[in-house]
Amino acid sequence: MKNIIIGILANILVIQASFSQEKKWSETEAEKEERMAWWSDAKFGMFVHWGVYSAYGGEWNGIDYGKEMGGGSAEWIYLLADIPKEEYEKKAQQFNPVNYKPAAWVKMAKDAGMKYMVLTTKHHDGFAMFDTKASDWNIMKSSAYKKDLLKEYIDECHKQGMRVGIYYSHEKDWYHYKKVRRNGAEIPESYKKIVKTHLEELLTNYGQIDLIWFDMGVKRHANLNQMCYDMVRKYQPDCIVSSRIGNNLGDYENLGDRELASPGSEGYLESIMTLRHNWGYDKNDANWKPSEEVISMLSKCACRNSNFLLNIGPGPDGCFTPEETVRLNNIAEWTKVNGASVYETKGSPFKGEYKWGSITTKKQKVYLHLFGEKNKIININGLKTKINKAYVLGANTAVIFTQNIDKATIAATIPNEAYKQTIPVIVLELNGELEVDLEKGPTWVPPSIHHTNRKATTGVLLESDGVNFVLNNDKKQQSFRLNEEVQYRINDHGNIQLVPGFNLTKNSKYKVVSTTGNASVVEIITLMK
Numbered sequence: 001m002k003n004i005i006i007g008i009l010a011n012i013l014v015i016q017a018s019f020s021q022e023k024k025w026s027e028t029e030a031e032k033e034e035r036m037a038w039w040s041d042a043k044f045g046m047f048v049h050w051g052v053y054s055a056y057g058g059e060w061n062g063i064d065y066g067k068e069m070g071g072g073s074a075e076w077i078y079l080l081a082d083i084p085k086e087e088y089e090k091k092a093q094q095f096n097p098v099n100y101k102p103a104a105w106v107k108m109a110k111d112a113g114m115k116y117m118v119l120t121t122k123h124h125d126g127f128a129m130f131d132t133k134a135s136d137w138n139i140m141k142s143s144a145y146k147k148d149l150l151k152e153y154i155d156e157c158h159k160q161g162m163r164v165g166i167y168y169s170h171e172k173d174w175y176h177y178k179k180v181r182r183n184g185a186e187i188p189e190s191y192k193k194i195v196k197t198h199l200e201e202l203l204t205n206y207g208q209i210d211l212i213w214f215d216m217g218v219k220r221h222a223n224l225n226q227m228c229y230d231m232v233r234k235y236q237p238d239c240i241v242s243s244r245i246g247n248n249l250g251d252y253e254n255l256g257d258r259e260l261a262s263p264g265s266e267g268y269l270e271s272i273m274t275l276r277h278n279w280g281y282d283k284n285d286a287n288w289k290p291s292e293e294v295i296s297m298l299s300k301c302a303c304r305n306s307n308f309l310l311n312i313g314p315g316p317d318g319c320f321t322p323e324e325t326v327r328l329n330n331i332a333e334w335t336k337v338n339g340a341s342v343y344e345t346k347g348s349p350f351k352g353e354y355k356w357g358s359i360t361t362k363k364q365k366v367y368l369h370l371f372g373e374k375n376k377i378i379n380i381n382g383l384k385t386k387i388n389k390a391y392v393l394g395a396n397t398a399v400i401f402t403q404n405i406d407k408a409t410i411a412a413t414i415p416n417e418a419y420k421q422t423i424p425v426i427v428l429e430l431n432g433e434l435e436v437d438l439e440k441g442p443t444w445v446p447p448s449i450h451h452t453n454r455k456a457t458t459g460v461l462l463e464s465d466g467v468n469f470v471l472n473n474d475k476k477q478q479s480f481r482l483n484e485e486v487q488y489r490i491n492d493h494g495n496i497q498l499v500p501g502f503n504l505t506k507n508s509k510y511k512v513v514s515t516t517g518n519a520s521v522v523e524i525i526t527l528m529k
Contacts, residue, residue, distance in 0.1 A: 025233045036251060036268060038163060039211070039240055041344040042115030043302055044335070045165065047272060047311040048105070049120050049279040052092045052127045052143075053077050055316040057283035062494020067277040068285045068524060070456035070513050074313070075280030078125045079174055079181065088175075089142065092127060096144035100318025102156040108320070110160060112328045113335025115343070118165030118213050118309065119153050121202060123280075126175030131205075134197040137175055154206045165211035166202060170195055170228050170245070171218055184220050192224060199228060203235035212239055217246020225249055242270070252307075259450035260297060261306035263358065264351035269306040273297055274313075275327060281313040284496055286487060287523075288323050291330035292422050297449070298331070298342065299369045299423045303358035305347030334422050337394035341367035341425045350382060350441035358442075361434055367393065368412075368426040372446075374419055380410040382441025386431040392418045393425040408437040454523060458511045464504040471510060480512055480522050489526040502527060 027035070058066035058074035060081040065071040072080050078088050109117050122128050128138035130150035136142055139149050150166070157164045174180075177191045203209060212232055217225045225246040232239050243250030252268030255261060260271045275294065276287045294310065301308035312324050320328070335342070345360035345367065357372040359380075366383065390399035390412060401412040410428075418424040457478060459471030467482050488501045491511070504510075513524040 025230070025237075032251070035238055036240065039116070039252070039307065040268065042163065043307055043342050043345070044112075044114050044298060045116040045118060045163075045307065045309045046109040046112070046114045047118050047167075047279075047309045048314065049075050049123070049167075049281075049311060050314050051075065051120055051123050051129060051280070052088065052095050052125060053123065054281040054314065055091050055095050057281055057316075058278060059282075059284060059496060062491060062496065064282075064284050064491075064496055066282040066285050067279075068282070068287050068454070068513065069511075070454040073280065074278040074282035074285070075123055075125075079179060085175070088125070092137075092142045093144060095139075095316060097149075097314075097316060097318030098145075100145075100149065100152070100314075102149075102153045103160075105153070105320070106156045106160045106162050108325070108328055110162060112332045113339050113342070114162075114310075116163035116165050116211060117153075117157060118167050118211065119150070120167040120169075121150055122168055122173075122198065124169050124172040124174055126169075126173040126177070128198065130201070132198060132201055134194045134201075135176060150202075151206060154209075158207060163210040164206075164208065165213060166209060167213040167215065168198065168202065169215050170199075170224065171214075171216045171221065184218065187221055187224050192227065195224065196227065196231070199231045200235070203231060203239075209236050209239050211242070212236075213242045214245035214250075215242075217244055217249075219247055222247050255306070256450055260300055260448070261304040262448060263304055263348065263353045263445055265305050265347070267305075269304075270309055271297075271301050271306045272309045272311065274311045275324060279311055279313060281315050281321075284489070284498070286498060288327075291327045294327060295331055295334050295422050296371045298335075299371045299425075300358070300449075302342045302345060302360050303348050303353070303369055330422070337421070338423070338425045341369065341393060341427075349436050350438065350443075352441070352443040352445050354378070354380070354442045355444060364430040364432065364434070366428040366430065366434065368428065370414070370418070370424045370426065375414070377411055377413050380412065380428075382408055382436050382438065383410055383428075384408045384435040384437055385433065388429045388431045390426060390428050393427050394421075399426055408440045454513050454515060456511060456513050458509065458528070461504055461506050461508050461510060463506065466504065469504055471512065479520060480514065481520050482522055482525070486522050487524045489524060490529065491526050492529045496526075 053075045056077050058064055060083060065077050065080040067073040121130055126137055131140045131148045132138045139145055154164050176194050228245055229249040232241055240251045243253045252270055255271050258273055261269050275289055276285045278285050298308045312320055314320055341360055345362045348359045355373045356375055356378045357369045360367045387403050390401050391397055397415050399412050401410055403410045457473055459473035462470045462472050470477055470479050488499050490497050490499055509528040511526040511528055512522055515521045
């Protein structure tokens with residue numbers, strides 16, 4: 001009888017322990033909303049792709065493998081160029097970012113108005129940018145730097161009040177696991193052990209981690225994905241997890257690479273964008289987005305209920321490029337004036353946008369983001385709450401308007417000085433809580449924004465009139481047309497240089513990068529010597 005009672009009590013304890021563990025890892029919608037609150041309010045973050053691959057600059061043995069050349073992206077070069085392991089290890093031994101100043105990185109992000117940062121701790125090449133016992137393939141034992149880059153970064157984030165995010169490639173590891181683009185085979189326990197060790201270290205050795213950005217999770221590898229998720233919940237229960245962990249385990253949805261959210265989006269969303277085509281440093285990628293375009297993307301994301309994670313690809317020395325610095329400074333100028341229209345706001349309640357732009361809302365204010373057509377008079381249909389006053393954000397210049405509450409229409413006259421800003425924002429102060437008429441609101445949906453796929457073609461020039469030309473590629477003829485936006489390059493036996501232009505010569509060999517879907521639109525042309 002005594003043994004039976006002991007057995008029953010033991011079972012009760014097991015059930016209670018199981019229930020307690022399950023409860024710890026579950027949460028109500030209200031609890032999740034509280035956990036996600038800082039992220040929802042932040043709206044704007046910095047992504048940093050940096051590692052051994054940065055030392056190649058997208059190029060190996062005279063071939064450019066970057067995204068702008070139709071390849072995967074500069075940080076994929078270990079796979080794309082099929083660089084031998086011993087060669088890649090030599091490059092790692094030379095990796096010595098003596099100009100790495102995390103304090104300056106974090107300050108620059110803060111000045112630009114970014115509220116969180118996400119640094120690559122291990123990308124697909126398997127190289128750990130932190131001190132680890134999992135293997136010797138890390139910054140401490142396989143580089144010339146010999147210091148824990150990650151600790152320096154996280155310490156600075158904590159010191160300056162920046163939310164800490166880390167990227168970790170759990171699915172792909174071309175060094176420890178398998179050097180392939182896609183792999184559906186069962187993952188070996190030896191690799192799971194490495195991932196487990198890495199995550200234990202990342203989640204216990206550096207203090208508070210606010211966000212972890214997993215990548216390219218595969219549904220068939222549910223056990224690996226679940227293991228990663230469970231470890232986050234065990235060691236950092238408040239940490240936010242990206243959807244790219246796989247199997248619907250993430251806390252929010254990552255959109256596709258370089259893809260912006262659509263108008264009327266709902267839920268927790270994050271748009272990720274590059275300043276040029278590549279994520280990692282690429283010395284030949286000159287396709288920089290203008291500051292105005294990037295600021296417009298930030299504005300659109302806020303209006304579309306999405307966070308905006310903007311990527312930086314530092315050089316191998318640890319410095320941001322001059323082009324990145326200029327754009328961050330320009331963004332800083334805009335957010336200093338207009339940040340109130342982005343942070344702690346809600347996106348537009350409407351499914352469409354106005355031709356002039358869209359709106360964000362916060363308490364008893366509506367912010368008009370004028371990223372569209374530059375009109376003297378704009379119509380804001382669908383708002384029912386009485387407007388007390390309207391003015392240009394930052395300048396406090398009054399905006400004249402007329403309102404018909406019954407018809408839910410507003411017409412506002414935009415002062416000329418407003419359009420001196422990169423993206424002007426007009427504030428409407430409401431007489432009460434916001435009420436809208438969804439039926440009378442905007443329905444126009446602009447073209448989607450996402451990264452452009454490119455196709456590379458190499459061939460011998462058959463004929464040309466200086467603008468139109470024909471290449472012979474494997475006995476197949478293709479026609480192309482040059483335009484003012486074409487980038488010219490010369491690859492002189494492996495030495496790639498950007499040049500202002502050149503004349504097309506018959507029987508010479510050229511490599512053309514064109515936009516997929518319209519092969520005649522030339523983006524880059526390279527003379528191959």
